[in-house]
Amino acid sequence: MATAHEIRGLGHSVRRKEDDRFIRGKGNYVDDIVLPGMLHMELLRSPVAHARINSIDTSRAEALPGVVAVVTGELLAAHNLAWMPTLSADTQAVLATDKVRFQGQEIAAVIAETAYIAKDALELIDVDYELLPAVTTPQQALEEDAPLIRDDKEGQESNHIYHWEAGDEEATNRAFAEADRVVALDTFYPRCHPAPLECCGCVADVNPATGKATVYMTSQAPHVHRTLFALVAGLPEHQIRIVSPDIGGGFGNKVPVYPGYVIATAASLLLGRPVKWIEDRTGNLISTGFARDYHMHGELAFKGSKMTGLRVKMLSDNGAFFSDAQPTKFKAGLFHIVTGSYDIPAAHVVTDGAYTNKAPGGVAYRCSFRVTEASYMIERLVQTAAYELGVDPVELRMENFIQPEQFPYESATGFLYDSGDYPAAMRLALERLGYDELRKEQAAAREEGRLLGIGVAFFTEVVGAGHGDEYAIAGLRMFDSAELRVHPTGKAILKLGVRSQGQGHETTFGQIIAQELGIPYEDVEVQEGDTDNTPYGLGTYASRSTPVAGAAAAMISRELREKARKIAAHLLEASEEDLEWEPGRFYVKGSPDKAATIQDVAFAAYTNIPEGLQAGLEGVHYYDPPNMTFPYGAYSVVVEIDRGTGAWKVLRVVAVDDCGVRINPMIVEGQIMGGLTEGFGIAAMELITFDDDGNCIGSTFMDYLLPTAWETPEFELDATQVPSPHHPLGAKGVGESATVGSPAAYVNAVIDALAHAGVRNIDMPVTSDKVWQALAEVGLAE
């Protein structure tokens, strides 16, 4: 039989099973799917940000040979499909009928024999727009005389969307009244975009004979999408099958339902042929789920250097429709985790959201529902406080950390932090970095006129939604599921409600089964993404696969192990109590040679079952987590600034992460390096911005800059491992830790190089022109 080492359970950096097809070019992404008789759909998008639509003339487009149909909002309205509900309990236009509300909004769809013909036909659609003034910031949106964007909504008299608070206002006011020092920071986390390398798309195939709708789509949450399709289109849910094939990166971008999916499905239904829609890059950048766009003001109250209170005000820009993908109850996601890693006795968080003439769909670009903005706010504020108080930024953090003995720790805004040893992670990072030595180098460099900066950020995330009482999307409790089928020969299929977009589930989840049931991971096939063939789940985003579905996989393995014990007792003619388990086999206590392997048991489950027991070794587990998990880490970055140009170069990045028990350390480190790169992109270059007329600047990769291998720094990684007591394997989510934690570390490093001259803030992306401006203002420019 296989040894524990050969079974490759937790802690083994085994190669990924999914690699085999990807390195051969044999992945199966949505654009690779070709069905007989398939048509192609292209979308006409609005060139303007805010305008009334007087008329849409599609006659010239319809006359183009090869065009099969042109769909407008009017046609969809006839089928009650012109508007759809959003994940944040608002409505969103599928195709514009009355007005366009952002540049890039969907106006019409052409369905044609080829994608080239469909694109040609878009140019033949004549739309008469009556321009309206555009609103491009939430501050403008909330002015008295601002143009009303959502005049479609009854009772909506302003552009204000929501007001939401967390924490204890009175206790916080008291803390501030009694404080001997208050430090404040205004900062803006600009709009950026997940920009997965594969854009969104689908192939909708509604069978005219059976009425069954099969939709192959870029979906991070196929089961939720099936239910939403049923609700939006009024189709019976058992007649809808969502298949999420291989996905070329998601990062949150593929959580929402976009108009393209709905129109393609409606078109297939109307035309009786499969319809493919593949978004182009501009469509992806200007219309699909953006991230951030939070304007934040934070204040920290101190007694000496001890934090006693935190006040945060936040104004969010949600675009033209409030379609943030987040648990419905929370209007600003989990932004109230803004107390971060610190033991702050009182906190009060006030948030407001506004409509603007910008793309909708605030998604968590590789973060758990706005924890990124929260982490950035507190880590930038603490850094500012260190300079104002004249305390070393690391010392200030050390002094105010939640201490190991305080876990589980209830924060001032109501989160129950599961576990951690923050000082240990911080110390490891400092040691790896050579912090004290670097501070001396920095001082010496300054003498020579060189500007070195050492940035530190210590993040705590909140990932792995639910519990379902607290976390639900459109009423759906945020549990997840695993169905395990062990075949007679001891091989197994594991079916999950989540969907990998590159995270390596086929490997990691196989290792969980290996650990818990002793079946080598190579013998476990992991299946995801097909709603006809997998148990219901909420999907993969917000670092929830390992915390929730991973726990479900462990739990179903344990349930099957208990049944296996009964079968093993029967095979060994021993009582269950006399059996010991070690990965891969049961043996009789005191007689290790008298054993039944899991493979023996699996065979017996179908051939030699004890009386009173059902045949088979299969089961499904729905796991509703008792709590979120709270991964954390200490990131430090060293930069040097060129005083002549403002360009900054990253010299070192040291990242210490604690995500509890690591199932496949290689995959975990891969996730962290990817996140550190996206975090660098956000800090240094990624920006979706708009001119005063609402024209999107950032609609191609010419303007929306992504880090290449050339700019991206080298990363030095390390780890501590404090298990989570709220997860059966002790694991926490990790996919987003580095995007959450690192932007503040990069920015803190740049600010640290300039802090002695009084610079306190430069908003992201920290481009060299902004740094040069700051240098000039404090007389450091060359």
Add this chain to the structure above:
Amino acid sequence: MAVQEALVTRPVTVSVNGTERSAEVETRLLLAHFLRETLGLTGTHIGCDTTHCGACTVLLDGVPVKSCTVLAVQADGREITTVEGLTPAGGLHPIQEAFSAEHGLQCGFCTPGMMLTSVALLAENPDPTSEEIRWAISGNICRCTGYQNIVKAVQHAAATLKEAS
């Protein structure tokens, strides 16, 4: 309107992964679409439309090109290698083996283009420094891995190829 007049077709014959393939194509057809749709070689991906991302990289007479910015008719009479052509009859090309061994891929969407660019680099420079590798692959964007493991993979493949020669 020019759209109707543009639909001129021409015969194209190319050698793809060592096999001669011919088709009558619209002159405006992009090489990326020719490979994916006309020939069914879907290992070549499309990520951006503006020649930035490199997901569509193939080798044209051994030189990496972004096939979304080459017309199929421009490839007439020339040799193309796609990811499908990298894989030998048995086993893997050293670059494929190295990408998997070093965890140089996650979602796999950039991987074919990234590997083809690397193969071209190693043909020209069998022992590149990490800086040379980073420069060579800087026209290929990866959103998942953070590049570090890709650089290691190219170095790994370089060592394997050197051993073999």
